[in-house]
Each structure stands twice: as structure tokens, then as C-alpha cells.
Amino acid sequence: MSDISQNNTSMGWFSAIIRHRSTWPIVALCVILIVDGFISPNFYEIRIVQGRLFGNLIDIMYRAVPTALVAIGMALVIGTKGIDLSVGSIIAICGAVISWRIHAGDTHFVILLYALGAGVMCGVWNGILVAGMGIQPIIATLILMVSGRGVGLLINSLYGGTNPSFESPLLQGLSTGHIWLIPTRLFVAAAVFLGIWLLIRRTALGLFIEAVGGNASSANIAGVNARFITFLAYVICGLCAGWAGVIMTADIHTSDPISVAMYIELDAILAVVIGGASLAGGRIYLGMTIIGALIIQALTTSILISGLRPEYNLVVKAVVVLFVLLLQSANARQAIATIFSRLKR
């Protein structure tokens, strides 16, 4: 870092852009989309079918919504130097709660509140373990990760039947409906994004999270209540996972705790990391996290349209993670630089 800043004066705007943290993820997204254009000539085509927009670009955004929602919350938790492995389980629990309350005959708006409330409660649980009891985040959230899907199954079994399906105009409207040609869930995602952005950037919460993640004891001595801030991050993460739960559950209109949102925690963490935040905490890049989620979905979509088997997706994702992480590692950068300088000679 320091060697970069020393040459500050000799750098033009071009190198400033090249070195900006946002540049590379956005370039990566563009490259993926451009390559897609070569693979499939009508990739960029957007049609109107049955009163809504259709097309690959819309589809990428549409499918990226759950990951993006979870990743927004994850970005805050990672900002505190933590991690939340339980988001998939939280989604499963939310789905079960929705299905349960529908069978109990609540109004759909109340059901929505129930589902989000369930997400918040899960966040409170994680927050108590991490901030209250001081258990390492990865361990503390493992507990809910292991048992959460079981809790979902249990809620289902309260009123009999496994994977009960349901109909809910409100929730399905939010998930699969559309307003003015645009899928409703994009509005939901935008609203959650905006809400969280306002919450962290229009209050001091974001700064405090970054301070706690950067150096918890410094933050504490500076007067920041590190425990409370950490707790709050997990609660917000639970809420975001709750929203993702609503969208995903309404999409498949059934509660399927075992297989819903499998590996979503990994995608969400990946999105945050691709967005430029370090797992060592201390920074939140909310906008770039969305870009990260879009990159992940764009990769998946490209593999689909390229005719490769969808299963290659996992390997591609892994290679992307490794590549991003290697770029973040000083040792690896040095090794690569040495190799290059040898090649030049």
C-alpha cells in the first residue's frame, strides 16, 4: 500500500482508475457479459412477454436477488471481522414460518412480518453468541447452521406434512410478480439495499462497524460500544436473510428446509469478497457487494448459455475465488511479479 501512495503525484487519472478497488470487479462483470455476447448472438435482447421484460440481462439480475440480499447482510457481519454461516438455515426457517402461518390463516402482510421477525430472531441468537458470549463467529454461527434446517422441518411437522406448498398472492407478487414491466423482486432488492445503505451511511453505524472490525480495542477505547455494534450487525444480517427467505420461499411456493438455499452462505461470502472487502474486516462496500453477486450469477448464466454443463459452474466459481484471493495476498503477488520479471529477461 505504502509504495503506491508514495508515487501519488506521478500517477495520472488513468492509473488512479486502474488502481481503484471498484474497477476490477466492474471490468470482470463487463468482460463476462461481453464474452456472453460472442457466445450467444442475441444475448442482449430484451423482449416484453406477458407484460414484463424478459432477456438474459434481466434474468441475471432476477436470479441474483437472493444472493445479493444475503450478501448485503453478510457484508456488515464481515465488516465487523465476523462471518455468518447460518444464513441458509435462516432462509429455511423463514420458509417454514411462512408456510406455517399461511396454513394458520394469517393475513399475508402479517405473514411477511412473521417471516422477517424469524430472520431477526435468528440474528439475535447469533448476536448473543458472538457479541454476548464472545464465541468465535465461525463457531457460533455453525450451531444454527447445523440445526436451523431441522428447526424448519420441525415447524413443518407442527401441522403435518413435509414440504407443504401454499399460495400467497402478496408474497408471490413480491417474488415473481412484476410492476411496470420490471420484476417486483428487483424493487425489493433495491429497497433493502437502499434501506441498509441509509442505515449504515446516514447514521454512524457503518463507521462504527468498520472501526470495530478494523481494531476492536481501539474502537472500544474511542468510546464505541463494540459489543452492541457487533450484535446489531448479526441482527441486520438475519433480517436480510429473512428477506431472501421470503423471496426464495415464495418463488418455489413451498417450504423445503432441507434443500432450499443450499450453499447460499458461500455465495454471499464470495460476493462480499469479490466486492473487495477483506475477510479480516474493517470495510463495508455495499455497492460492490451487489456487483459481486451479479458476477456470480453472470458466471452461472454464461455457463448455461455456453452449452457447458451447469455443473462446471462450481469449478469456475472456485477458480474465481482463488484468483481474487491470490490477488489480495502480498506473498502471491510478489511471487507472480518475480515470475514475470524472470520471463521478461
Add this chain to the structure above:
Amino acid sequence: MTGLGSPRVELRNIHKSFPGVVALDDVNLSFQPGRVHALLGENGAGKSTLIKVLSGALAMDSGQIFLDGQLVDVTSTTAAQAMGISTVFQEVNLIPAMSVVKNMALARNNGRYGFISWKRARKDATDRLKRLRLDIDIERPVGSYSVAIQQLIAISRALEDNTSILVLDEPTASLDAKETASLFAVINELKSNGIAIVFITHFLDQVFDISDDVSILRNGQLVSTDQIKDLTRQDVITQMIGRELDEAEHTAADKSNFTAGKDMLVAKGLGRHRTLAPFDLTLRAGEVVGLAGLLGSGRTEMVKLVFGAIQADAGSIEIDGVKMPKISPQKSLRAGIAFCPEDRKAEGLIGELSIRENIMLSMQAKRGWLKRVSRKEQEKLAEEMIKALAIATPDAEKPVGQLSGGNQQKVVLARSLASTPRILLLDEPTRGIDVGAHAEIIALIRRLCADGMALLVASSELDEIVAAADRVVVMRDRHKIGEIDGKEITRDNIIQMIASQ
């Protein structure tokens, strides 16, 4: 130089710097066989860095190490050990969760094909412990023994048959008198076997009890090396903390218009078991209280107890006559107290965040997270502070971790000042910063005081306290031993108090 025969180890022109700090600056030292050589110095003087270089845990930038007259290249702790340089590091020296015998056998070759022969390991461990007359259950985890025993275990692990020099970094830091005595018995015996011993401590009494030679380091430079018999306690204290101030620093402090105001903070019987004996302290408006004492005397602990960064288990604090029910950093901040910690990296700054963000953190914390300080106000505040404290930076958005030590210190100060405190606690405000910044900070302290603020300044630089303080609290061995004020505040008086038994 002591000039006693040929040295066992000789260090020549050792240089070592870390980003932003010169840790060792052209240090020359030699250690004689059969003598205990004490290394003294404040935090950050370079003691730990020096022994890490000697023991191969850190690579030096330049310099030479001679062992028995031979130039050696110490590349790792293992290599050092093989050459006969044995080191017991402060704190990090054993694996607490592992048994004594496992610790002893760790990274040692006994048994073939990577296997460990526990029979041989046990015998080896018992033999080693016997050398120090230690009779303990070697199967119990190291962590279950007292710190004193752990130290002895670490020493016996470090000692080899060929050990010619043993380096002990703060071995007595958490030992009581009896435990220290038994450790000293061991040291004396090793000494009589002709081993050179390097002993780092902050307890002056112990230096006089056990050592033969004394070297004093300050700010990475060697101040002096003498035989203990040529020194008095006063000499040592003077060399450690009694640096003559430069002209600029003297003129910076102007105490001409001093009048103590009303009591702002009154601590009664505040203390914490094993940390600091209960003490009374009063801070008044418009007065600078200096906190003097050697390293380990409880300076930092007192400041932290007052702020609530360490929880007190006895006593109470009143602010403006109102008793604080619970003391915590958050509560103190709201009550108008601000604190600049000694260890900037670990407790002061958040290196990744920008200067602006670091400066406004406490002020924001005081307001609560819901009432955000607008970006415009933040920028204005940062600009003001950068100007007022002359922080050298191109702009306020630079990450604070990239600043030099002196500028980092100013950022921590700026953060405290931005929270508009009425009581300011400063722990080592001039640690590791250059002379120019030094004078500026002392001048700032006086200016704040003139504005009616109450200040408590802990410092290892005695002349700084003499220059800046209206009243001085003197500490020794985790006790407050007295206060002096007015004309009484002189170097000699303070040194006398610290040195008196």
C-alpha cells in the same frame, strides 16, 4: 566498555527499522561470560527488538554478531539455539495447553523416523528440570502451573549443554518476591557455570540485586554501559528517564499564568487487585497533573482505571461532585473525559480508516450512532484539526496507518480533542516522535490547560513532566507514593522519590 577479558557475544553496529520507526540505531554491545548483564529502557526503547535479533527471531537490517570472537549468521531461533544462544522470550515461550514433557520435546530430535521416544523425552525433561532443581509432574499441562514455574520450565527448555549465553526477557514480570528469589538462585548458579546472562527487566531493585553490568537503551540507541558497582539508583533513573530537554521544548512550556480551578474529577480509593493499589486522585480545571514513575510502576494502569478501560474493583469516581455509577469508556466519554492510549497501534488507531474517520470517531461515539455527523462537518473538523495540530498529510482521506509515528499520535490527540472533553488523559503523548513534534505537543498541553481543561499526563520522560506539569503524582511498584507541586517539581526531587526505598 567494561573491558573484562574477551566477550562471549559481541554485537556491532546493529540497525533495525520497521515501517515508520527506527527500532535499533547503531547499537554496540558485548556480553561477558559469567556475568549478568541487565538491559534497561522504556517501552519501545529497543530491548525486545535487540534480543529478537540476537536470538534469530528477527533479521537485522545491518550489523554483525560475534560469538566467542567468530562472526556468526543467526538465521533462526533453532540456529541460535544450536550455536549456544538460548532465549526465553517474554510471554511467548511455551504452549500452555501442552504437557511439560511435550513442550520439552517439541521441535527436538529424539527417536527415529519422525517418531518421538517418550521414554527418552521424559528422561530428558526430568534431567533438564533437575538441573534447575525443579521437581514437578511433567505430564501436567504447562498452563496449569504458576507463572514462576512456567518461567523455570522455559529456562530449562532453552538451556543446552553447549549454552554459552542465556537471554531472559522480563522473566520476573509476573513473579512475587519469593518466586523471584528462587529464579535468582538459578541465575546465580548458571552464572557460576560461566554462562553469560542477558537480563531484561523493568524492576530497578532486581537490577541492583543480580546484575554485574547495566546497559541502558533509549529510542533505539545505546545510552550507556556501566558496571553496576559504579552506579547509584539515581544514576540509572536519570539515564533512563531524565533526558535534558532541548531549548525548543523548554520554551514551549509556559506556566506563568497558573491558577488551579475547581475540582473536576475526584477518584477515591480507586484500584484493582494485582494491577494497582487503591489511590486517591484529584484533577482540577486548568491544571496539568503529571504522572511520573518507571516502566511497570503503574502509570498506564492508573490512567486506564480512571478512564474505565480497565475495570476497577475498588473505589469510586466523582465528576463535578456526581458519583459515576459504573466506569466504562463509553460512560467516561459522555461525562467529558477523553483518553489517548500509550499503544497507538493496538489501542489508539484504526489503521485502515482515514484520518478524517479516526478523528471524528470519539465525537460520533459521544453523540450516539443514530445522530451522524454530516460529511461536511466531518471534513471541516478534520481540516481544522490537521491545521491546528500541524498533521503532515496531503489530505484527510489518507489511511491513518500510512502516517509517521508523530502524525499518528497527533491524530489520536485530535480524536480526543474533537470529543470536546473537559478532562483529558494522556498516556505517553510524546512516545516515539521527533523533537519538533515533541515541543508542539507540550505547547498544546499547556494551551489546553490555559483554556480551563483538566489534564493528566503520564510520561516516561521526566523533563517533559517537569516542563509541563503543575502537580506531579509519583508512582512506584504499582503504588502511588506521593504528590509534589509548585516549586518542588524538579528532576532531582522526582528521582529522589522514585529511588527512595
Add this chain to the structure above:
Amino acid sequence: MNQKYWPLLATITVFIALFVIGGSMYNNFLSTLVLGHILADNAFIIIAAIGTTFVILSGGIDLSVGSMIAFVGVVMAVLDSAGWHPLVTIAMMLAFGFLFGAFQGFIIDYCKIQPFIMTLAGLFILRGGCFMVTLDSVPIKHPFVKMMASTRVPLPGGGFLTTGAMVMLASLVIAIIIAHYTRFGSNVYAIGGDRESARLMGVPTRKTTVLTYATGGIYAALAGVVYALYTSSGYPLAATGAELNAIAAVVLGGTLLTGGVGLVAGTLFGGMILGLISTLIIFHGSLNSAWIMISSGILLFVFIVMHRFLIGSFGRQKLS
């Protein structure tokens, strides 16, 4: 009583209590037959958990275990249809597991990447690898596999040990020897206990880290072999989430997730507790699999909280 055995004692107590509860609820539960079945059904997860124990003891974590199990199975199955002898493929897959683990360990140490993320990438790569090899469940038909699957050693009381169970017990013995009688084993405990101290004491930290993940890898591969023999097939979706069960078994076995404290033998009982819980719930009939997850979670919670408060008494806090 040595403090380090307390968590193991707690584990064994829980195991016996569950077994006795089972016995009081169902006839014929307290038998070697049931025990043999639990061992047979959980052999692969316990083997994987033994490897994970080393990784966790060193202060790391390995998420690639489940995918490794599936990958090994799939490759074995496909090579079986190509006419290879299982013993050759087994040897090959064990070597692969070792190398893959070593690769993960090297990247973790050299690039200072969190183990969580690196092994997550490993999880993706191997699971993706499965799908690249085949999308279907492929049977393994070689007579050798049939023979292995049907070999059983009778136990007194009507029970029996399957090949998988025997391999598991043998690998446990080897793991105990590695952990407690080799320098590598001691080094693992040391870097998990306090990495910096270990370095200063002369422990080769990089070599140890690489070997630790290599050990994790070879044990995961062995678990894959046992699973393939047990099911006589390879299936790309097999053992999804097995890494979580393995971690849970390690924690229930009394190993601290923060590293440095624990016993390999505990993992056997940790794995058996998980197996016992599912057996109990299946015996009950009216309870569903939800309870398996929930009770695992509750036990995990209890053990983690217990460990949290035990840490103090192990003197792990720094001297100050």
C-alpha cells in the same frame, strides 16, 4: 485427573447415557448388533472426522471433506467401469487426497488465506469435479468390492464388524499414533496452541501446516473409499454437508475449535454420538429427521459453551 481428559469424559458420558436411554426405550437396543450397525453406517464420517481433527487441532478448518468423499467415489466408480482394479484406484485416490490437501495447506500458509475460504474453494472444485466426471450414480461391480462389502467379523452377542468399521478402527489407531507418538503430531498441537510461540520454539510451521491439511486430505479420501465400498457406487451428490458432520463430530469429541486442545480418540465417540442420535430417532419412528439436526445443534451448542468456559482453566490466556 488430568484436565485435558475432561471434555473426552463428558463425551463418553453423553455417549453411554444415550446408549442406556436407547436401551430403556427399546428392547434389543443394548446390543453389539446395534453397535455394529452404528459403526458400519458412520465409519466413513468418523474417518473423515479423524482427518478433520488434525486440521482443527492445528487451528484450521477443512470444508472440502464432503466433496472429497463424493469425488473419490465417483472416480472409483468410473474407473471401475473402465476395467481398473479397485486396489489401484484406491491407491491413486489416497495419493490424490494427500496431494490435494497439501496443496490447500500450502496456499493457506503461503498466501495467508483463511483456511475457511481456501477449503471452501476446495469444496467447489471437488464437487464440480464430480459433476465433470459423471452426473449419474455409477455402480461399482468389481467382485473385489462385493467381497469387501460382504466381509464381516462376528462380534459376541450377534453383532458384527464390517470392513468399513475395521478400516475405521485401524485408521483411528494410526491417527492416535501420529498424534501422540510423532514429532509431526506434537507440532500440530503446538501450532494450534500458539502459532507464534511454536515458531519461536523451532517448530517448522509451514511444513506442519501443509502436512496437516495433507493428512486431512488423505483421511477424507479414505472416507471416500470406505463410502464407495459401503454403497458399492459413486454418486456426485453423495456426502453433501459431510464436512459439517465431521466438524460436529470433532467438537462433540472434545476438541476445541480454536485449536491446540483435544484428543483423536474423542472424535470416535463424537461421531458415534451423532450416529446414535440418528439411530435413536429412526428407532422411534414417529420423530423425523428434523430432530437429528436439532439435537446435533443443541449438543454442539452445549459443548461449545462448555469449551468456552473451559478455555480459562487451560491457561490459554496470555501471561500479563
